[in-house]
Amino acid sequence: MRYQDRLFQQRHAAILEAARRLFREQPWDRVTIAEVALAAGIGKGTVYKHFPSKEALYAQLVLELSRSNLDELRALHAAQPGPQAMRRVIRQAFAQMLADPVLVQLCLLCDRPAFQExxxxxxxxxxxxxxxxxxxxxxxxxxxxxxxxxxSHDDCQYLLWGVEACFSGVMARIASGGFSHWAEPIGLPDYFERVTDFIIAGLRGQAGGLRGQPAGSA
Structure with missing residues (x-):
């Protein structure tokens, strides 16, 4: 690899790491490109050579985290495939979200149609x-x-819509800070377990009503 390419990659990584650090220290939507540049030890103009906008920086952070999380979930599934893998992967996905609430907030931002446009x-x-x-x-x-x-493929897509809705709800709850402000607070681990139970039961129940149900099933 050429020296210039290595240098570009090093600056790219430094910008992302500086952004992650700043976003955890203060409200991420108030952090400026100039502050990211200063924390990365480079000029503001150099940041824009890597990311044409603040939205692009947000997007890259979310893409990298999501790919890393996906690789971990794939490995978990590959190591222990079978009917129980769904529960394990769901719980691990929730743990990944809880490990970085700031990035969950950015994920929700990046999922908005207006942001994508x-x-x-x-x-x-x-x-x-x-x-x-x-x-x-x-x-x-x-x-x-x-x-x-x-x-069928359509049956699976129908079921996965429900899973996606539950995941969106969990992301919103983590992004909002949990349940500490509720009159009867709920611990997030208990919440994750109940939501997982809900997803599992919902999948089984809904699958039983689809045309592909086993012969003789209710």
Whole structure:
């Protein structure tokens, strides 16, 4: 690799690390590109050579975290495939979110249509590819989990909509700070377990009503 390419990669990584650090120390939406540049030890103009906008910086942080998390979930599934893998992967996905609430807030931002429309085309394409990869993983998990059902592609998509809705709710709850402000607070570990139970029960219940249910099932 050429020296210039190595230097570019090093600056790229330094910018992202500086942004992560600043976003954890203060409200991320108030951090400026100038502050990120100062923390990274480079000029403001250099940041814009790597990221054309603050939205692009947000997007890159989310894409890198999401890919890393996806790799971890894939490895978990590969190590212990079978019907129980769905529960394990769901709980690990919730643990990943809880480990970095700031990035969860950024994920919710990046998922907004208006935000996506402002992004440059390469970033939008990466988000579409990432969505496809997550759907592929959860499609495989669903096939293992409901192996006794002959589900069509449309059946699986229908079921995964429900899973996506539950995940969105968990992300919103983590991003908001949990339940400490409630009259009867709920611990997040207990909340995660109940939501997981809800997803598992919902998948089984809904699958039983689809056309691909096993013969003789209710």
């Amino acid at each position: 402002r992004l440059e085309t390469p970033y939008r394409e990466q988000f579409l590819a990432l969505e496809h990869d997550y759907q592929e993983l959860f499609g495989q998990l669903l096939a293992d989990f409901l192996a006794d059902h002959d589900l």
